[in-house]
Amino acid sequence: MDAEALSAVLLTIEDCRSWDAHAQLARTVELERIAHSLGDELLAARARLLQINMRMRCGDVAAAAEQIWQVHQWAVEHDARQLLARTHLVWSAIHLHLGDAEQGLEHAVLAVELLDDDSTEHMHVWHRTKLADALYFADDMDAARVRYAQAEEMALRLGSPALLSLLNNYAYVEASIGNQDRAEEVANRMQRLSDEWNMPLEPAFIDTIGSIQVAGGHFAAAEETMRLCLERHAEGRWDDANDMAQYLVTLAQAQRGLGKYAEAQANLDKARQQCVERDLGESLVRMHQEQAELYAAQGDFAAAFAAHKTFFEFYHQQQSLQREARARTRQAMFETAEARQEAERFREQARRDPLTGLHNRRYVDERLPHLIETDPALTVALVDLDHFKQINDQLSHDVGDQVLVRVAQVLSREVTAACPDGFVARMGGEEFLVVFPSTPVRRAAAQLDGIRRAIRSQHWSPITHHLPVTVSIGVAGLGDVANPAQAPLLSTADSRLYAAKHGGRDCVVSGTGLRDRIEQVPAA
Numbered sequence: 020m021d022a023e024a025l026s027a028v029l030l031t032i033e034d035c036r037s038w039d040a041h042a043q044l045a046r047t048v049e050l051e052r053i054a055h056s057l058g059d060e061l062l063a064a065r066a067r068l069l070q071i072n073m074r075m076r077c078g079d080v081a082a083a084a085e086q087i088w089q090v091h092q093w094a095v096e097h098d099a100r101q102l103l104a105r106t107h108l109v110w111s112a113i114h115l116h117l118g119d120a121e122q123g124l125e126h127a128v129l130a131v132e133l134l135d136d137d138s139t140e141h142m143h144v145w146h147r148t149k150l151a152d153a154l155y156f157a158d159d160m161d162a163a164r165v166r167y168a169q170a171e172e173m174a175l176r177l178g179s180p181a182l183l184s185l186l187n188n189y190a191y192v193e194a195s196i197g198n199q200d201r202a203e204e205v206a207n208r209m210q211r212l213s214d215e216w217n218m219p220l221e222p223a224f225i226d227t228i229g230s231i232q233v234a235g236g237h238f239a240a241a242e243e244t245m246r247l248c249l250e251r252h253a254e255g256r257w258d259d260a261n262d263m264a265q266y267l268v269t270l271a272q273a274q275r276g277l278g279k280y281a282e283a284q285a286n287l288d289k290a291r292q293q294c295v296e297r298d299l300g301e302s303l304v305r306m307h308q309e310q311a312e313l314y315a316a317q318g319d320f321a322a323a324f325a326a327h328k329t330f331f332e333f334y335h336q337q338q339s340l341q342r343e344a345r346a347r348t349r350q351a352m353f354e355t356a357e358a359r360q361e362a363e364r365f366r367e368q369a370r371r372d373p374l375t376g377l378h379n380r381r382y383v384d385e386r387l388p389h390l391i392e393t394d395p396a397l398t399v400a401l402v403d404l405d406h407f408k409q410i411n412d413q414l415s416h417d418v419g420d421q422v423l424v425r426v427a428q429v430l431s432r433e434v435t436a437a438c439p440d441g442f443v444a445r446m447g448g449e450e451f452l453v454v455f456p457s458t459p460v461r462r463a464a465a466q467l468d469g470i471r472r473a474i475r476s477q478h479w480s481p482i483t484h485h486l487p488v489t490v491s492i493g494v495a496g497l498g499d500v501a502n503p504a505q506a507p508l509l510s511t512a513d514s515r516l517y518a519a520k521h522g523g524r525d526c527v528v529s530g531t532g533l534r535d536r537i538e539q540v541p542a543a
Contacts (some may be wrong), residue, residue: 020053025062027474031137032069033069033139033141034139034142037038038259042068043074045072047073048070050062050069051063051067061097064093064099065102068087068090069524071109073111080116080117082351083109084385091110096210100135101131104130104138104146107129111125111127115153115496116348116373117348123157124154124156127149127152142176144177144179145520148166148170148185151164151188151189157370160449170538171189180218181337182212183209183212183224189228190202190227194231195206202231203232203478208227209224210228215433221251221257222251225247225251226245229241229244229270230269231274233276238276241276242273244269245266245269245270249263249270263293264293264302267286267300268287268290268309271283271284271287273444278316279312280316287310290302300333300337301337304330304334305466307330311323311324311326350495374424374429376440377431378426378445379444383454387454388398388505391497397454397455397456397457397495398459398463399495399496399509400453400494400515401492401512402450402467402491403491403492403516404423404449405489405490405525407448409486418482422482424480425479425488429470429477430443430453430474431443432468434455439461439468440457441458447518454469459496460498461530463496464527468527471490475488475490476490491525491526492528493512493517494512494527
């Protein structure tokens, strides 16, 4: 499989509804291995995000929370906007699972804001749908309705099959807040579009319709709807087998409303068996609740009371399990964030000079090549202390360190004032590098001469007694070198630093366009 074919496979999983999360998890692990073998980091990151999504859908939210940081960081560092949008959508789902509606909404907003012309049609529809879902969980149903309407309008214009999923979510949330009329209207619209587009509804969508019909007292219609749901489920084209118990309970609710108690009981018994065999805690809670309702409908209130007690026991047990799962996920997120912060701290320490606190050569080697590639007006300067050996020899190395720290402070302060995007690094010994992005050589030379004077005019006598502290500076811009790379640029600055040293020190030497001509800005 080449990179183009792999990308197409990943897109199919990203933009299509996947029912068997366990199978897709194994598949995306293999796809990541293929991406690494091709040397394509973006494809590998896309495969990894799909794994995270599938782990979450398999119930391992803690593992998903642990791993999503890595994909997010890679997407940020490589400006992978589409991947970043998908990452925030998964992150939103993780926070909503934790009951953190505020964070869930924040990530859902980012997932929409990151959409652009390169985003797929499915992303434009689905990310807005999930934003609407997040607004619902944040108790802002008015705003959610606006987003559902926007997503629906876009899906209709694009002819997107995601429209049916959108309407299913919308109908479900309206029903959950007791808005029966609107829930029925949206469910009817979903059914009508399914017929018009000749796209059979998935069993889960049919179950939503059946549940809404039960809530509205339309029990005969609900029974017919749920029989269709079970027929679709038996086809095995869409459904997760774990949902069968939920469908059986909805069917039993409809049959209880019709007075078909024996049939309702038979379906509840089947649902109970499914729940026990598959360890379906949430479905088991719902089954026990309906069992109590069924006993009460038949007038057996003692059995109804006992079943209701069982329902509460299972309900509280399930709540406890969910709290434990959320706690594990929060702990995983905390540990991951803590480890990431620790790693970032060590990373920053590795790129800082321990004496002066300035950036070091490693930082320069990471940052400067990118600036050279992207900034034609880049200017750099090498700054070297004059007669520094005398300070070390006559006064001590401790005094020499004090001088280096003071010079570093002046450089950092003055460079920040002159060029906020610039930075200073200690290259070793008494030599420093100053980097001025988007600054022509002539302007940089003038600013550097001001820095030279600021260093010389410091009150040095408490530290160095009779010895002065001055610097020589060699300046080079990208326009001064034939080969725009780090080595030639620094080499040119170094040659001008050499000229400054041999021109009397305490001065700035820069080029003015001709590489063989050197100008000196005299000492004040």
